[in-house]
Amino acid sequence: MSGLGFIFSPFIIAILTALLFRKKSAVSKFVALALFTTMLLFSLHLFTELPSSGYLDLGTFLAVPQFDFFLSLKVDMLSTIMLTLTSVLLLLVALSSWSIKNQALYYSLLIFFSGAIFGVFMSTNLLWFFIFWELTLIPMYFLVGIWGAERRIYAAVKFFLYTHVASMFVLLAFFLIHKEAGTFDMTLVKEGMLLSPVLIWWLLFVGFAVKMPLFPFHTWLPDAHVQAPAPISVLLAGVLLKMGAYAMIRMVLLLLPETSQKYAWVLLALGLITLFYAGFMAIYETHLKKMVAYSSISHMGLVAIAMSTLSYAGLSATLYEMIGHAFVIAPLFLIAGFFHHKTGSWEMKDMGGIMQKAPYISAIFVLAGLGALGLPGTMGFVGELSILLSSIKSFGLWMAIVALGSMLGAGYIIWTLRRVIYGEMSEVVKKTDFSMNVFEFLALAVFALFIILFGLFPNLLFEYINPAFAQFSSLGGAL
Amino acid sequence: MISAFTILFAMSLVSLFFHRSYLLKPLSLVALLGAGYATFSGTVVPLIGFATNEQIQLFELVLELVLFATILHESEDITITQTLFLGSASVLLLQSDTLISFILSFEALSIISVVLVSYIKTKDQAEGAVKMFIAGSMATGIVLLGVAFYLMGGGMLLAPLSTQGSLFMGIGVALMLAGLFYKLTIVPFHGWAIDTYALVRHSHAAILSGVAKTVAALAIFKIFAPFLAEHITLSMPLLATLAIITMSLGNFLALFTKNIARILSYSSIAHAGYMLIAFVAVKSSYADEGILYMAIAYIFMQSGAFLALDSMKKEYEIETLDELKGFASQNPILSFFFTLQLFSLAGIPLLAGFLAKAVVFYAGVDAGLWWLVLIALLNSALSVGYYAWIIKSIYFDEGTFKAKLVELHLPLASQAILAVGTLFFGVYAGIIFR
Numbered sequence: 001m002s003g004l005g006f007i008f009s010p011f012i013i014a015i016l017t018a019l020l021f022r023k024k025s026a027v028s029k030f031v032a033l034a035l036f037t038t039m040l041l042f043s044l045h046l047f048t049e050l051p052s053s054g055y056l057d058l059g060t061f062l063a064v065p066q067f068d069f070f071l072s073l074k075v076d077m078l079s080t081i082m083l084t085l086t087s088v089l090l091l092l093v094a095l096s097s098w099s100i101k102n103q104a105l106y107y108s109l110l111i112f113f114s115g116a117i118f119g120v121f122m123s124t125n126l127l128w129f130f131i132f133w134e135l136t137l138i139p140m141y142f143l144v145g146i147w148g149a150e151r152r153i154y155a156a157v158k159f160f161l162y163t164h165v166a167s168m169f170v171l172l173a174f175f176l177i178h179k180e181a182g183t184f185d186m187t188l189v190k191e192g193m194l195l196s197p198v199l200i201w202w203l204l205f206v207g208f209a210v211k212m213p214l215f216p217f218h219t220w221l222p223d224a225h226v227q228a229p230a231p232i233s234v235l236l237a238g239v240l241l242k243m244g245a246y247a248m249i250r251m252v253l254l255l256l257p258e259t260s261q262k263y264a265w266v267l268l269a270l271g272l273i274t275l276f277y278a279g280f281m282a283i284y285e286t287h288l289k290k291m292v293a294y295s296s297i298s299h300m301g302l303v304a305i306a307m308s309t310l311s312y313a314g315l316s317a318t319l320y321e322m323i324g325h326a327f328v329i330a331p332l333f334l335i336a337g338f339f340h341h342k343t344g345s346w347e348m349k350d351m352g353g354i355m356q357k358a359p360y361i362s363a364i365f366v367l368a369g370l371g372a373l374g375l376p377g378t379m380g381f382v383g384e385l386s387i388l389l390s391s392i393k394s395f396g397l398w399m400a401i402v403a404l405g406s407m408l409g410a411g412y413i414i415w416t417l418r419r420v421i422y423g424e425m426s427e428v429v430k431k432t433d434f435s436m437n438v439f440e441f442l443a444l445a446v447f448a449l450f451i452i453l454f455g456l457f458p459n460l461l462f463e464y465i466n467p468a469f470a471q472f473s474s475l476g477g478a479l
Numbered sequence: 480m481i482s483a484f485t486i487l488f489a490m491s492l493v494s495l496f497f498h499r500s501y502l503l504k505p506l507s508l509v510a511l512l513g514a515g516y517a518t519f520s521g522t523v524v525p526l527i528g529f530a531t532n533e534q535i536q537l538f539e540l541v542l543e544l545v546l547f548a549t550i551l552h553e554s555e556d557i558t559i560t561q562t563l564f565l566g567s568a569s570v571l572l573l574q575s576d577t578l579i580s581f582i583l584s585f586e587a588l589s590i591i592s593v594v595l596v597s598y599i600k601t602k603d604q605a606e607g608a609v610k611m612f613i614a615g616s617m618a619t620g621i622v623l624l625g626v627a628f629y630l631m632g633g634g635m636l637l638a639p640l641s642t643q644g645s646l647f648m649g650i651g652v653a654l655m656l657a658g659l660f661y662k663l664t665i666v667p668f669h670g671w672a673i674d675t676y677a678l679v680r681h682s683h684a685a686i687l688s689g690v691a692k693t694v695a696a697l698a699i700f701k702i703f704a705p706f707l708a709e710h711i712t713l714s715m716p717l718l719a720t721l722a723i724i725t726m727s728l729g730n731f732l733a734l735f736t737k738n739i740a741r742i743l744s745y746s747s748i749a750h751a752g753y754m755l756i757a758f759v760a761v762k763s764s765y766a767d768e769g770i771l772y773m774a775i776a777y778i779f780m781q782s783g784a785f786l787a788l789d790s791m792k793k794e795y796e797i798e799t800l801d802e803l804k805g806f807a808s809q810n811p812i813l814s815f816f817f818t819l820q821l822f823s824l825a826g827i828p829l830l831a832g833f834l835a836k837a838v839v840f841y842a843g844v845d846a847g848l849w850w851l852v853l854i855a856l857l858n859s860a861l862s863v864g865y866y867a868w869i870i871k872s873i874y875f876d877e878g879t880f881k882a883k884l885v886e887l888h889l890p891l892a893s894q895a896i897l898a899v900g901t902l903f904f905g906v907y908a909g910i911i912f913r
Contacts, residue, residue, distance in 0.1 A: 066912035067765070067838065127837065131828035138827060141867070145875040153875050157867050164863050168856035171837070175844040175852065 003058035003073040003122050006039055007132070010115030018108040025103035032094045032107040039114060040087035046080045053470065055187060058122065068184045074124045077468035078319070082121045082246050085323055089238040089330070090114050096334050096443040097231040106147060113139040113235070120243055126174040126184040133247070134167055136240065140232070148227040149340075155227035162220035166210035170247075173203035191256050201259040204252050205266070211244025212300050215274040225293035226346075230337020233289070237296045237333065238326035245303055245322055253310060264308045268395070271304030272402075279408030283415070287346045289336045291416055292329065295372055298405065299325045305402060306387040309394035315469045317386035320461055324379035324454070328371040331447040334440070335365045339420070342432045348416065353425030358434035360441070362421045364448045369417055371451045373409040378455040482522040483514040483539065484570040491563035498556040507550050507559050514566070515543040524571060528580035528637065533913055534771050535573050538697060541775050542569055544900065545690060545782050552786050552893035553682060561595040562686060569694040573701075579636040581702050582626060585695070589615050589662065592691050596679045607678030611687075614671035618661035625654030640702055642709040652706055662695045664751045666725040673732075676744035681792055684740065685785030688747045693774040693781075696754050700770045708761045718759045719851050726752025726858045733865045737799050742865055743784055746824055749862060750777055756855055757839050760846035769839035772911050775904055776823065776831035783820035783897035787813060790890045795880070800869065805878015813887065814873050816894040823901045825866040826859045831904035838911075 013035060021028045050056050058073035075083070093110070100106050116139070119132030137160055145156035177200060178184050181193040191197055210217040221241075225233050253260050260267075278298035285291040299321070306318040338361065339354065340346055355362040371378035374385075384406050391399040454461050490510035497503040518539045523531050531539075546566045553559050568591050571584035593615055596608040630636065632647025640652065657668070664672040676684045707714040729749030736742045754777075757770035790813060791797040797806065807814040823832035836859060843852040904911075 064909045064912050134828045160867050165860040168860045175841050
């Protein structure tokens with residue numbers, strides 16, 4: 001099956017799943033698992049076909065030459081890594097939603113989402129990129145709105161509106177690019193062709209900063225994260241935010257390198273503010289999932305800081321941290337959701353001493369928490385260290401303050417572990433039975449495995465990440 | 480070969496004899512298919528002052544498809560006849576090439592629109608119909624006044640609108656546009672539309688706001704575009720102001736409305752504002768395709784939304800957002816179609832509404848009006864607020880419906896046709912750009 005098939009067949013499968021398996025909803029999750037496995041195999045297969053640098057052409061479809069509107073599918077190392085990450089996450093999310101209600105509709109929305117997100121990472125025509133970019137909103141809107149927690153409707157509508165408004169800036173920027181450079185193909189656009197790169201830079205920057213999200217455009221995310229069902233929070237953090245970061249790298253940093261160099265300080269400043277603001281918010285929170293959500297935002301601040309170096313080392317660190325963040329934050333969300341499901345409460349004071357009741361799950365929570373604060377031997381450590389080093393290299397020794405961000409992380413994570421996992425067993429916990437579905441536990445175990453594996457052997461990832469930016473190492477920056 | 484107009488007009492006369500007969504609907508549908516074939520083979524109204532081109536031909540085909548779906552949905556004999564009449568007047572208007580044929584066919588369309596809504600059953604419908612009648616007569620008066628000025632300035636009736644001319648001709652064209660903008664519901668000529676669209680039967684509103692308005696928009700663009708392009712320094716700021724006011728007002732008022740039909744009416748006004756961007760950006764080579772795409776997308780999605788609403792009101796007595804709560808569990812298929820058209824209206828991709836907006840807005844950027852496009856884009860994003868809210872009521876809220884089995888075969892078939900149209904033009908743009 002070609003790249004096109006992986007974008008459009010999910011849409012068709014999604015509709016069929018919703019229609020056919022309404023009565024036998026258990027079948028739908030096997031359909032989803034089969035599809036996501038195929039997608040994973042396809043993404044892995046792409047690695048073997050990629051040329052040493054540049055794009056692998058997967059074909060051009062639905063040509064409208066008069067409007068330069070081609071569905072042209074091309075992948076390079078960066079997008080293939082994103083595709084692989086996405087399919088791994090989708091697979092694990094499908095596993096960890098094993099016992100969700102109304103499964104046929106849930107899984108068909110998940111399948112629909114997978115098609116849209118593959119389109120985002122594969123299409124190089126700006127207009128089609130935008131189409132898939134917007135299309136990811138629809139399944140997310142329903143997934144948050146139908147399966148979410150108490151204030152799900154508010155969160156879903158806010159999420160939809162907020163990110164949709166941001167996308168409008170992106171669309172305007174794409175129009176301006178087409179008007180000035182004469183093409184919608186992002187592989188052909190060069191900064192020199194543009195007459196108003198500064199306007200375009202700001203439009204794109206704001207549009208993508210909302211998705212990442214960076215302070216002060218982050219306010220939709222705590223709501224969406226908290227109200228979404230736990231597996232969907234994983235998708236939000238692991239895929240949707242990464243989509244924003246991917247777009248920021250591809251459309252802002254690589255498409256407009258000179259303007260980005262000029263305004264790198266904006267990215268750096270917002271990254272730093274996001275890191276510390278979200279870190280302090282996480283310390284302050286007593287709501288378990290909100291704490292995880294702010295920790296997630298805080299890590300995106302790190303990602304932005306690494307991006308702002310605009311260097312080979314910094315971009316590699318960005319990509320590593322993006323993957324690391326996805327694997328680290330996912331089990332935290334899943335377990336936070338699980339604790340809420342079992343105890344009926346979000347407040348940390350109602351939990352405590354869970355370790356004694358559910359040792360395995362708690363162990364994974366502790367491991368992921370330690371990953372989030374950057375303990376050596378986990379993915380978090382490698383990511384934060386490489387970001388620290390690359391930013392010191394680019395901006396000087398004062399960037400050591402980034403390490404303070406990690407200390408904040410240590411603060412909120414260890415305090416949370418103290419209140420939730422260890423400590424005295426609360427009345428609620430005593431009464432609760434913490435048995436977990438074996439498939440959901442399997443997903444958690446895989447996440448834990450990844451955290452340690454890539455933490456101990458980061459080169460397994462850097463082997464692929466470094467070539468993704470090798471061709472851009474000459475574009476300024478430290479290296 | 481017999482022209483599409485002749486087929487439709489003959490059928491609408493013949494259909495009068497088939498009222499209360501089960502043959503009426505099949506015959507009308509066959510006539511529409513025939514008209515479609517005649518359009519496809521490129522026939523023109525056999526009168527002086529009419530011409531066609533590929534764009535008009537494409538739109539006529541779409542129009543006939545939408546009328547097909549409308550008649551499939553319809554259960555009132557009288558409305559079927561009126562729909563056929565309206566179809567023939569639309570073909571006339573679309574193919575009109577000179578000023579006199581344009582004015583006459585425009586009046587024909589207006590009068591049939593009034594006749595359509597004047598089949599009154601309730602007090603509300605009477606209010607809507609009367610408002611439309613008064614506004615329509617006003618508009619006609621203004622248009623004719625404009626024509627008089629235009630002729631006084633030396634214009635010709637039996638020729639296309641001239642682009643050069645005296646001051647009187649300019650005033651004449653401005654007055655004509657003011658009158659025509661009543662039909663397009665451009666603010667400040669929009670007052671009647673909200674009440675009329677919301678109060679008359681929803682299937683009539685589908686025809687008025689979905690079909691008649693788009694036909695008028697396309698025809699007006701075709702006749703007036705050369706003149707506007709010639710006087711761009713004056714027309715640009717004026718029309719841009721009207722566009723901004725129209726879309727912003729429509730969207731803002733829709734946000735605070737609870738009645739679904741009223742929301743769709745406001746959204747219809749907002750869309751008139753988007754269409755106006757093509758008039759502003761008339762210098763751009765994308766303006767032609769933009770207004771055509773907008774018209775095609777809009778005729779599918781607006782008719783689809785209002786026809787779905789018509790079924791909802793008839794079978795489930797749904798009028799407000801509160802009554803819509805939990806409708807997805809009551810009738811998932813109709814909910815799906817309705818949601819699809821709403822997403823299209825909101826400009827969500829892979830649906831016609833998105834690409835139509837993209838082309839129109841791109842025409843604006845191409846003409847150098849990126850600030851206008853930014854306002855339009857933000858408006859479009861704002862509009863998601865109320866569409867998403869309707870969808871929220873359908874899917875996220877718990878409903879209080881009593882389980883009720885309703886058979887809706889023909890309306891659902893008609894919905895399916897319109898949904899396929901929305902999807903097709905949302906993916907395949909190649910057919911517009913030829």
